[in-house]
Amino acid sequence: MSLQCASCGNVTMVDQHGDYSYRWPEELSRKPSVFRGADWRECRNCGVVLLSPSLIERIEIKRYKIAGLLTPAEVKAARTRLGLTQVQMARQLGVGDKSYTRWENGLSIQSKAIDTLIRAVILFPDVLTAVEQSRRS
Numbered sequence: 001m002s003l004q005c006a007s008c009g010n011v012t013m014v015d016q017h018g019d020y021s022y023r024w025p026e027e028l029s030r031k032p033s034v035f036r037g038a039d040w041r042e043c044r045n046c047g048v049v050l051l052s053p054s055l056i057e058r059i060e061i062k063r064y065k066i067a068g069l070l071t072p073a074e075v076k077a078a079r080t081r082l083g084l085t086q087v088q089m090a091r092q093l094g095v096g097d098k099s100y101t102r103w104e105n106g107l108s109i110q111s112k113a114i115d116t117l118i119r120a121v122i123l124f125p126d127v128l129t130a131v132e133q134s135r136r137s
């Protein structure tokens with residue numbers, strides 16, 4: 001069964017399932033990633049591709065991994081392990097709470113410096129308390 005293509009208007013959009021090769025922006029990686037067992041739709045006429053939500057999510061997670069950054073779920077897991085709210089975590093990291101919330105929701109990507117700091121918190125949960133104490137001494 002074919003669906004209408006939003007790009008060319010022909011009823012030539014077909015469901016695809018299999019290995020999907022995704023090409024990254026040059027600055028991120030020159031090597032494409034292959035996502036096995038992926039679902040997408042492709043127009044047989046104009047070649048336009050529509051990725052399934054689950055494939056988009058897999059690509060996004062892989063993007064963080066390639067960049068060497070924690071995924072939004074990993075950032076959230078770090079915070080909940082500390083028993084902090086988003087606002088408390090933002091204060092501890094010294095960033096705006098809106099910025100912090102965007103990293104957890106995947107609406108923006110944390111810098112490498114912030115990522116390093118969050119990783120330090122994961123490895124050494126007392127590190128922020130120790131830093132705060134050193135500021136006061």
Ligand SMILES: [Zn+2]
Pocket residue numbers: 005006007008009010012043044045046047048
């Ligand atoms: Zn088309």
